[in-house]
Amino acid sequence: MLEIKNLCAKIEGREILRGIDLSIQAGEVHAIMGPNGSGKSTLSQVLAGRDIYELSGSVLFNGKDLLALSPEDRAAAGVFLAFQYPIEIPGVGNLYFLRTAYNAIRKRKGLEEMDAIDFLALAKERMKLVEMDPSFMSRSVNEGFSGGEKKRNEVFQMAILEPTFAIMDETDSGLDIDALKIVANGVNALRGKGRAILLITHYQRLLDYIVPDHVHVLANGKIVRSGDKALALELEKTGYAEFEKRGERPLRSV
Amino acid sequence: MIHETPSGVSSPLFTEEIANLEHKLDSRYPAWLNTLRHTAFASLLERGFPTVKDEDWRYTRVASILATPFKPAKSSMDHLFSCDAIDKLAGDFGGIRLVFVNGHFMPTLSSSGQFKEGIQIESLATILSQGQHEATLSRLFNHFSNAFTALNLALTEDGAFIFIPPNTIIEEPIAVVFLSDASITPFVSNPRSVIIAGAGSRATVIEVYTGILDNLYFTNAVTDILLEEGAKIDHYKVQNETHKAFHIALLNLHQERGSQFSSHLTALGATIGRHEVRVSLNAEGAETNLNGLYLAESGQYLDNPVLVLHHAPRCTSRQLYKGVIDGDGRGGFYGRIVVAQDAMKTDAVQANKVLLLSDLAQADTRPRLEIFADDVKCAHGATVGQLDDASLFYLRSRGIPLDNARSLLTYAFVSEMLSLVRVKPLQAYLTELTLSRFAGRALERSDAI
Numbered sequence: 001m002l003e004i005k006n007l008c009a010k011i012e013g014r015e016i017l018r019g020i021d022l023s024i025q026a027g028e029v030h031a032i033m034g035p036n037g038s039g040k041s042t043l044s045q046v047l048a049g050r051d052i053y054e055l056s057g058s059v060l061f062n063g064k065d066l067l068a069l070s071p072e073d074r075a076a077a078g079v080f081l082a083f084q085y086p087i088e089i090p091g092v093g094n095l096y097f098l099r100t101a102y103n104a105i106r107k108r109k110g111l112e113e114m115d116a117i118d119f120l121a122l123a124k125e126r127m128k129l130v131e132m133d134p135s136f137m138s139r140s141v142n143e144g145f146s147g148g149e150k151k152r153n154e155v156f157q158m159a160i161l162e163p164t165f166a167i168m169d170e171t172d173s174g175l176d177i178d179a180l181k182i183v184a185n186g187v188n189a190l191r192g193k194g195r196a197i198l199l200i201t202h203y204q205r206l207l208d209y210i211v212p213d214h215v216h217v218l219a220n221g222k223i224v225r226s227g228d229k230a231l232a233l234e235l236e237k238t239g240y241a242e243f244e245k246r247g248e249r250p251l252r253s254v
Numbered sequence: 255m256i257h258e259t260p261s262g263v264s265s266p267l268f269t270e271e272i273a274n275l276e277h278k279l280d281s282r283y284p285a286w287l288n289t290l291r292h293t294a295f296a297s298l299l300e301r302g303f304p305t306v307k308d309e310d311w312r313y314t315r316v317a318s319i320l321a322t323p324f325k326p327a328k329s330s331m332d333h334l335f336s337c338d339a340i341d342k343l344a345g346d347f348g349g350i351r352l353v354f355v356n357g358h359f360m361p362t363l364s365s366s367g368q369f370k371e372g373i374q375i376e377s378l379a380t381i382l383s384q385g386q387h388e389a390t391l392s393r394l395f396n397h398f399s400n401a402f403t404a405l406n407l408a409l410t411e412d413g414a415f416i417f418i419p420p421n422t423i424i425e426e427p428i429a430v431v432f433l434s435d436a437s438i439t440p441f442v443s444n445p446r447s448v449i450i451a452g453a454g455s456r457a458t459v460i461e462v463y464t465g466i467l468d469n470l471y472f473t474n475a476v477t478d479i480l481l482e483e484g485a486k487i488d489h490y491k492v493q494n495e496t497h498k499a500f501h502i503a504l505l506n507l508h509q510e511r512g513s514q515f516s517s518h519l520t521a522l523g524a525t526i527g528r529h530e531v532r533v534s535l536n537a538e539g540a541e542t543n544l545n546g547l548y549l550a551e552s553g554q555y556l557d558n559p560v561l562v563l564h565h566a567p568r569c570t571s572r573q574l575y576k577g578v579i580d581g582d583g584r585g586g587f588y589g590r591i592v593v594a595q596d597a598m599k600t601d602a603v604q605a606n607k608v609l610l611l612s613d614l615a616q617a618d619t620r621p622r623l624e625i626f627a628d629d630v631k632c633a634h635g636a637t638v639g640q641l642d643d644a645s646l647f648y649l650r651s652r653g654i655p656l657d658n659a660r661s662l663l664t665y666a667f668v669s670e671m672l673s674l675v676r677v678k679p680l681q682a683y684l685t686e687l688t689l690s691r692f693a694g695r696a697l698e699r700s701d702a703i
Contacts, residue, residue, distance in 0.1 A: 075653035
C-alpha cells in the first residue's frame with residue numbers, strides 16, 4: 001500500500017529526514033518509535049502533505065506518487081493524519097467542519113453529498129466509538145478542548161472519514177490512562193483488512209493497547225532498527241541513547 | 255491638484271453646491287437652521303476640504319471625490335420601487351422602516367406615521383418644517399469641524415428623525431434605508447438623521463446605505479444621536495453602497511448618565527468608504543460598545559476613524575474592529591481614546607484585528623490613547639496577519655480543497671462579529687452578504703456559525 005524509498009526532508013537547510021525506507025501493506029499496523037527530534041513528526045507531516053519541506057526520494061501510495069498530490073488529494077485518496085497538536089479553529093463548528101470535509105471527499109470520488117440530517121446520524125453513531133459527548137459537535141473545532149478531548153476528536157474524525165492509511169502522530173501524548181484506553185479502543189475498532197495504520201510514539205505504553213505488527217526505531221532521521229512488538233519492550237529497558245549514537249550507520253534486523 | 259488647494263473651492267463638487275446653497279435657505283426650514291447653514295458654509299469656505307496632510311484624513315483620499323462632477327440629487331418621485339424591491343436591495347428586518355431614495359423621503363415605502371404615544375419616527379424635513387424639537391436639534395447640529403459635516407449641514411434636505419419619549423421601549427427594530435439610484439448622472443446626497451432617546455428609553459435602529467448596480471454617486475451622511483440618562487440604544491449600520499460610490503459618514507454621539515449605547519458597523523461597499531464615530535461620554539457611568547467589520551476588496555478603500563471622549567468618571571468604552579482586506583484593497587482604523595482629567599475610573603478597551611488575504615492588500619492601523627486622568631484602566635491592541643498556514647493544512651489534510659479552506663477560515667475570522675448582531679433577521683442578512691463576498695459558494699449558510 002505504501003512504499004517509501006530514500007525519503008529525505010530538509011527545512012531551512014537543516015536535514016530532518018535522511019533517507020527513510022519503509023514498506024507498509026494493507027491491514028498492517030506499524031509503530032515508529034524514537035527520541036524527540038528524531039524526525040517522527042516530520043515524517044507524518046510530509047506524508048500528509050505539509051509543504052514547508054524540501055523533499056527528495058519517493059513515496060508510492062497504491063502505486064501513485066503521493067508526494068505529487070496536494071494534502072486534500074491525499075485525503076481523498078485515503079490518507080489521514082491524526083495531529084500531535086490538533087489545531088483550534090474558533091468560529092467553525094466541529095460538525096460543520098467535518099461534514100464539509102466528508103462531503104469534499106465524497107464529491108472527489110463522484111459520490112453524492114450527504115445532507116445535514118443524515119450526517120448528524122452518522123456522527124452520533126461514530127462518536128460512541130471514542131465516547132465523545134455530543135455537545136462537542138456544536139462547539140468550534142478543538143476550541144477550548146482539553147488535550148484528551150482533542151485527541152478523541154482526531155480519532156472521531158478518522159472514524160468518520162474512514163481512511164485506508166492513517167498516521168497517528170503521538171496520539172498517546174498528554175493522555176491519562178483512561179483516555180488512552182478510549183482512544184486505543186477507537187483505533188482498534190478501525191483496524192481491519194483494508195486499512196493500514198502508522199503509529200508514531202515516544203513511549204511503549206500505547207503499544208500495550210494497540211499491538212503493532214511491526215516496530216521501527218527512528219533516530220537522527222533514519223530508521224535504525226526494525227522488528228516485531230518485542231522490539232518495543234526492549235526499547236523500554238534500554239532507551240534510545242544507544243541508537244542515537246549509532247544513528248549514522250543504520251542497523252537492519254529482521 | 256484640486257485637493258491641494260487650501261480653500262478647496264475649485265472642486266466641481268463644491269462649485270455645484272455653492273450655486274445651490276442660496277436656493278436651500280428658504281422658508282421651508284427654520285431660521286436657526288439657515289443661520290447654522292451659513293456658519294457651516296463660511297467655515298468650509300475658510301478651511302476647505304481635508305488633504306492627506308490632515309491627521310484625521312490621512313487614509314481617506316478625498317481627491318477623487320472632489321474631482322467628480324456631481325450634481326445635487328434631484329427630488330423626484332419617479333423612482334417606482336416597491337416594498338419588495340426594497341426588501342431585496344436593503345434587507346427586511348421586520349419592524350418599522352423609513353425609506354429614502356436619493357436622499358428624499360418616500361412615504362409610500364415607509365411605515366405610517368402613527369406610533370404609540372409620543373413616539374416619533376418621521377422624516378427630519380417634516381419635523382424641521384413644523385419647528386419641533388428646536389432647542390435639541392439646534393444644539394445637536396452645532397458641530398462642523400469636519401469639512402464634509404459642514405457640507406452636510408449646509409446642504410442637507412432630509413433624513414430620519416427618531417424620538418423615543420422617556421421610559422418608552424420600542425421592541426421591534428427601526429430600519430432607515432438610504433437607497434441611491436443614480437442612473438447616468440453622478441449625484442451627491444447629504445442625508446442627516448437624528449435619534450433622540452429620552453431618559454430610560456430603549457430602541458434598536460438599523461441604518462442601511464445601498465445603491466443600484468454599479469452606479470456612481472456620493473453619500474455624505476451625518477447621524478446625530480443623543481442618549482439621555484439611562485437610555486439604551488442598539489445601533490447597526492450596513493454600508494453596502496455600490497463599488498463605484500463614495501460614502502463619507504459621521505456618527506456623532508452624546509451620552510448622558512448611565513446610558514448604554516452599542517453600534518455595529520458592517521462595511522462592504524463603496525470605492526472610498528469612511529465611517530467615522532465620535533462619542534462623548536458626558537456623564538458618569540455611561541457605556542459605549544463600538545464594533546466594526548470592514549471587508550475591502552480590489553478598488554476599495556475603507557476607513558474607520560473612531561474617537562471616544564471620556565469626559566466623566568466611571569464610564570466604559572469598548573471598540574472591536576475587524577477588517578478583511580483582499581486584492582489591492584485597503585482598510586484603515588484610527589482609534590483614539592481621550593480620557594479627561596476628571597474621568598476617574600475610566601475603563602476603555604480598543605482592539606483592531608486585520609486579516610490580509612493577498613500580497614497587495616494593505617492595512618493601516620493606529621490605536622491612540624490620550625490619558626489625562628490618573629486612576630484609569632485602558633488597553634489597546636492591534637494585529638495584522640494572514641491566514642494561518644497550520645490551520646489551512648489541518649483543513650486540507652481532512653480533504654477540504656484550498657479555496658474552500660481559505661473561505662472557511664476567513665469566514666471564521668469574521669463570524670465573531672456576526673455573532674454580536676442581536677437582531678436575528680439582520681444577522682442572517684449580514685451572514686449572507688459576508689458569505690457571498692468570500693466566494694462563499696463553497697460554504698453553506700445554514701450551520702456555518
